Amino acid sequence: MARTARVLPGFGPALGLTLTWLSLIVLLPLASVFLKASSLSLSEFWSVVSAPRVAASYRLSFGMSFAAAAINAVFGLMLAWCLVRYRFPGKRLVDALVDLPFALPTAVAGISLTALYAKNGWIGQYLDPLGIQVAFKPLGVMVALVFIGLPFVVRTVQPVLEELDIEHEEAAASLGAGRWQTFRRVILPVLLPALLTGFALAFARAVGEYGSVIFIAGNIPMVSEITPLMIITKLEQYDYVGATAVAEVMLLISFASLFIVNGLQAWAARRTGRDR
Amino acid sequence: MKRSTLFRALLTGVAAAALSSVAWADQTLLNVSYDPTRELYQAFNAEFAAHWKKTTGETVTIKQSHGGSGKQARSVIDGLEADVVTLALAYDIDEIAELSNKLPKDWQKKFAANSAPYTSTIVFLVRKGNPKGIKDWGDLIKPGVEIITPNPKTSGGARWNYLAAWAYALKKNGNDEAKARDFVAKLLKQVPVLDSGARGSTNTFVQRNIGDVLLAWENEALLSINELGPDKFEIVVPSLSILAEPPVAVVEGVAKKRGTEKLAKAYLEYLYSPTGQKLAAKNYYRPRNPEHADAADLARFPKLDLITIDSVFGGWQKAQKTHFSDGGVFDQIYAPGGK
Numbered sequence: 339m340a341r342t343a344r345v346l347p348g349f350g351p352a353l354g355l356t357l358t359w360l361s362l363i364v365l366l367p368l369a370s371v372f373l374k375a376s377s378l379s380l381s382e383f384w385s386v387v388s389a390p391r392v393a394a395s396y397r398l399s400f401g402m403s404f405a406a407a408a409i410n411a412v413f414g415l416m417l418a419w420c421l422v423r424y425r426f427p428g429k430r431l432v433d434a435l436v437d438l439p440f441a442l443p444t445a446v447a448g449i450s451l452t453a454l455y456a457k458n459g460w461i462g463q464y465l466d467p468l469g470i471q472v473a474f475k476p477l478g479v480m481v482a483l484v485f486i487g488l489p490f491v492v493r494t495v496q497p498v499l500e501e502l503d504i505e506h507e508e509a510a511a512s513l514g515a516g517r518w519q520t521f522r523r524v525i526l527p528v529l530l531p532a533l534l535t536g537f538a539l540a541f542a543r544a545v546g547e548y549g550s551v552i553f554i555a556g557n558i559p560m561v562s563e564i565t566p567l568m569i570i571t572k573l574e575q576y577d578y579v580g581a582t583a584v585a586e587v588m589l590l591i592s593f594a595s596l597f598i599v600n601g602l603q604a605w606a607a608r609r610t611g612r613d614r
Numbered sequence: 615m616k617r618s619t620l621f622r623a624l625l626t627g628v629a630a631a632a633l634s635s636v637a638w639a640d641q642t643l644l645n646v647s648y649d650p651t652r653e654l655y656q657a658f659n660a661e662f663a664a665h666w667k668k669t670t671g672e673t674v675t676i677k678q679s680h681g682g683s684g685k686q687a688r689s690v691i692d693g694l695e696a697d698v699v700t701l702a703l704a705y706d707i708d709e710i711a712e713l714s715n716k717l718p719k720d721w722q723k724k725f726a727a728n729s730a731p732y733t734s735t736i737v738f739l740v741r742k743g744n745p746k747g748i749k750d751w752g753d754l755i756k757p758g759v760e761i762i763t764p765n766p767k768t769s770g771g772a773r774w775n776y777l778a779a780w781a782y783a784l785k786k787n788g789n790d791e792a793k794a795r796d797f798v799a800k801l802l803k804q805v806p807v808l809d810s811g812a813r814g815s816t817n818t819f820v821q822r823n824i825g826d827v828l829l830a831w832e833n834e835a836l837l838s839i840n841e842l843g844p845d846k847f848e849i850v851v852p853s854l855s856i857l858a859e860p861p862v863a864v865v866e867g868v869a870k871k872r873g874t875e876k877l878a879k880a881y882l883e884y885l886y887s888p889t890g891q892k893l894a895a896k897n898y899y900r901p902r903n904p905e906h907a908d909a910a911d912l913a914r915f916p917k918l919d920l921i922t923i924d925s926v927f928g929g930w931q932k933a934q935k936t937h938f939s940d941g942g943v944f945d946q947i948y949a950p951g952g953k
Contacts, residue, residue: 389940390949456822473822474807557765557808559948567810571767574684575939576691576709 368589374582386583391559392568398476399565400591403544406483407491411537414491415529421492422499436492439485444549451482452554474556479564482550487540494536495529502528530606538599545592640673641877646696648683648770648860649813650834654897655700661893662884666877674877682811683770690714690865697869697878700862702770704728705930707863716867730859731885732899735920736778738850739819739828739835746826750852751782754827755800762825763805764815766938771812773938775829778856780937781921785854799947820847831858833898836914857920860899 375383386392421433439447455462455472462473472478502525510520548566556562565588572581647655659676666674679686679694683702690696691714701707704722711717722729740748746759754761764772776798783797784790807824809815812831816838819828827850830838835849862885864878884890888906895907900915927933937943 386940391945452822456824458823474824552810553814556806557810558805559808559945560950567768570810571765572940573688574768575934576688576713577940580940 371582371585371589374579375586377579378583383583386580387587391563392565392584394560395563395565395568396587396591398479398562399545399588400595402476402480402483402564403541406480406487406544407537407541409480409484410487410491410540411533414488414536414540415495415533417488418492418495418499422496423504436489438489439487440489444486444547445553447485448482448550448553451485451550452478455481455554473554474562476555476562478554478556479551479562482554483544483547486547486550487544490539490543491533491536494532494539498529498532527606527610530610531603534599534603534606538596538603541599542592542596545588640675641874642675642677643697643874643877643881644695645676645678645698645700645881646686646690646694647678647680647700648686648702649680649811650831650837651700651860651897652678652680653837654894654899657897658885658890658893661889662881665884665889666880676881682768684768690716695868695872696865697872697874698862698864698882700860700882702858702860703773703930704859704861705934706770707861708931710865714867716865717863718866721863722861724864725862725882726886727902728859729861729863730902731862731882731890732860732894732901734832734858734860734899735855735918736774736829736858737832737835737855738852739830739838739847740826740850742846742848744848744850748827748850751779751797751854752786754779755797755804759804759827760806760825761801761804761827761829762807762809762815762819763829764812765808765810766944768810769812769815771831771834772808772815773933774831774856774858776937776944777923777927777933778829778852778854781856781926782852782854784926785921795943795947798943802947832900832915836898851916851918854919854921856926857922859922 378386417436421429421436452459452473454460455465455478457463457466457471457473459473462471465472470477472481506524507520510524515523546566548564548570551564552567555564555567557567565584569581569584569588572578572584645655645659655676655678659678663674663676666672679689679696681689683706687699687701687706687710690699690710699707699710707717707721711719711721718724725731738748738754740746746753746756748754748759753759763775766772766776779798779801780794783794787793787797807815807818809818812834815828816830816834819825820838820842828835832849839847839849862882864875864882866875869875869878885894886902888903891901891903891906892908892911895901895904895911898914901907904912923930923933927936935942
């Protein structure tokens with residue numbers, strides 16, 4: 339890195355402060371998780387984290403988080419597009435509504451979603467005759483995760499869309515590109531890095547979510563238990579070490595998926611020549 | 615030299631004054647309890663404070679904390695300074711003793727009647743008119759009956775439910791463990807939602823309108839009926855159930871440090887007094903000494919055959935290990951291909 343003159347000096351102290359802060363807030367708690375779990379031998383560790391119930395919970399937690407993040411990527415993009423490109427009455431209100439899942443206590447979200455989608459709820463009563471059950475089924479888990487993940491995609495895509503001039507699209511059209519071509523060749527490549535970031539954030543948040551999911555999941559072993567519930571279950575048996583072992587696996591999978599997504603995002607950015 | 619002695623004397627004087635002012639200041643007591651005792655202790659704390667003032671002249675402020683029993687026990691283990699704990703099951707206090715050494719191992723012998731001044735049991739809450747005709751445990755596994763109970767892995771109350779069902783099946787089948795296991799497995803297959811706590815299950819049954827029968831603590835069932843109106847639900851008392859003994863204990867490690875030992879002991883002993891027993895009955899707990907309670911309150915507790923966890927399951931430690939620990943019977947029932 340070349341040393342250039344900067345308006346504000348102080349690279350050294352700033353980096354030092356950053357690292358100290360990160361260590362205190364992020365690394366220290368994580369290290370304690372690894373330390374606690376390290377009192378298990380490798381075979382004990384493996385038998386804890388690969389027990390059938392725990393394994394089923396990984397499938398549910400990561401599978402549903404992935405599905406929810408994918409749904410959010412599609413609909414979040416649409417929402418962001420709407421908010422940036424069109425003017426309509428109540429736009430500011432809609433804009434503010436997007437952030438609501440950030441602010442609402444997750445337990446409140448979980449209880450209201452359950453009330454809506456239960457057999458006697460506003461929405462549930464119409465779905466039930468169709469044979470669709472949402473509350474207390476794995477599908478309910480996904481609904482809750484879609485709810486909490488929405489703002490992440492919208493808020494990461496929105497600023498990039500705002501930067502993207504409408505002239506690009508007009509230019510593409512004047513050069514004879516169809517609508518689909520314009521979207522796929524002109525708009526999507528520019529948005530992709532931001533979209534991937536939003537996806538990754540929504541995914542990461544969904545994996546760790548407990549409060550809202552627990553009310554709607556049903557918590558039937560092997561079917562609708564999320565991994566954070568397995569951790570709580572172990573704590574409830576005073577099995578601190580087992581709980582941290584499962585937490586460690588969650589951390590590793592989450593970290594690996596975030597790492598992959600970040601890599602993808604860097605690749606997409608390089609490909610389109612946009613450096614974020 | 616002289617000056618320094620004087621100074622030291624002065625300092626001692628100040629320190630003594632400060633100390634005595636501490637002793638004279640209002641004492642506080644923290645009671646860490648579980649969810650459904652909130653109303654009971656609100657009433658009891660006021661009575662006890664008045665009683666303490668009258669007998670000793672000291673003012674005492676009692677704080678109460680409520681939550682899931684296991685979670686509350688973990689808070690105490692992790693350092694929450696509870697003078698007394700009043701939890702849902704002996705196992706949780708056992709673990710405090712085991713993991714933090716703030717309690718002697720024989721804590722349950724410190725107060726009368728297994729340190730449980732009041733008891734409860736497990737009953738059924740059904741919808742008005744009892745449309746599925748549920749009269750006893752055997753009716754629960756009839757096809758088409760949906761049962762609501764919390765997850766025994768996360769809820770102390772659910773463990774009582776599970777053990778009560780097990781005890782019924784044992785008695786019915788001449789102590790055949792395999793048949794008891796079949797019965798409980800069948801019962802669990804008819805549970806559509808395992809909430810993480812007892813209050814969550816009550817909500818699912820009452821607000822979400824899911825299930826035909828809720829397995830509940832008697833005190834919770836009575837409270838639900840009282841609050842939601844007897845026109846919607848009724849209680850069915852099975853032929854046999856389990857004697858639930860929510861125990862109390864002084865957390866000696868904390869009380870010693872805070873100088874509240876005498877107060878904490880008196881507080882818990884007062885639960886056994888006529889006033890305490892009367893309040894327990896009023897708040898839907900079965901009093902140990904029913905002669906002190908109002909007849910109208912007692913009329914709410916029908917007689918039934920009650921077994922104890924010690925006689926059928928050999929105590930909490932053993933029951934926990936056999937049934938609810940990882941890989942235990944509960945896990946085996948839900949394991950793929952298990953029954």
